[in-house]
Amino acid sequence: MNDIVINCAICADLMPLVKDDVASEESKEAVIKHIAACDSCASLWGYSGIEILESTENKTTIDDKKVFENIRKGIYKFIFAFMIIGLLWGVAIINSVNMFYNIIIMPILGACSYYIFRRKFYIFSIMVFVSVVLRSVIEYFVEFGNGAHIGIDLLNSSFTWGLIHVTFTLAGVLIAFLLHFAFGKTK
Ligand SMILES: [Zn+2]
Numbered sequence: 001m002n003d004i005v006i007n008c009a010i011c012a013d014l015m016p017l018v019k020d021d022v023a024s025e026e027s028k029e030a031v032i033k034h035i036a037a038c039d040s041c042a043s044l045w046g047y048s049g050i051e052i053l054e055s056t057e058n059k060t061t062i063d064d065k066k067v068f069e070n071i072r073k074g075i076y077k078f079i080f081a082f083m084i085i086g087l088l089w090g091v092a093i094i095n096s097v098n099m100f101y102n103i104i105i106m107p108i109l110g111a112c113s114y115y116i117f118r119r120k121f122y123i124f125s126i127m128v129f130v131s132v133v134l135r136s137v138i139e140y141f142v143e144f145g146n147g148a149h150i151g152i153d154l155l156n157s158s159f160t161w162g163l164i165h166v167t168f169t170l171a172g173v174l175i176a177f178l179l180h181f182a183f184g185k186t187k
Contacts, residue, residue, distance in 0.1 A: 004030040011041045021065075076116055083112050083124065091131045094161065095139065106165055110172025114180070121173045128169045133162040 004026055006014070011034045017023035018031045035042045090105045106128065113124035136158035141148045148154075 003033070006030045006034050008034075008038060008041055011035065011038070012044060015041075015045060079112050079116055083109050083116075086112075087128060087131060090165070091135050094132065094135060094165075102165060103168060106168030107172030107175065110169035110174075111176035112172075113169070114173045114176035125166050125169050125173070129162040129166045132165045133158045136161045 011031055014023055014027050014031045018028050023031070035045050086105055086109045090102045090109070093099050093101060109124070109128070110121070114121045117123055137154065140154050140158070
């Protein structure tokens, strides 16, 4: 292994990268070596040279990160499955006596979509719109059979249903965004 010797300025530049665990192995080693030998850089880091050697050689922190990452992925999958089931149920109850549950269901799903997709929350809103419109179109054809034709009335009613449900979904996104913003501020 060839040793890379760095000066204090380069060491200070690399420190944030090492702390965030995005530096290359070479940079990490060079920083650790430098800190172990340089008191001013060690105090800049916030540890003594020996402590930093121990903490970076100890790989369990990285393993912990992986475990945490896996748990997070598992939660995301669970919530996404919940969103799909919720959407299917919400679409199924349109035009039934239970349809007003969608006033609650859609915002909850919207909040979930913000939690999972963040800025790409519109992916789920589009899914809501498409499923609701499709349902209205299918229902229309089932109801009118051969007399059905694609006209302005069908577009009007199906798009209106779609927009109503997207509005409720976006209300949930907005609530989740505001909560996220509020909690982010306090941290
Ligand atoms: Zn130094």
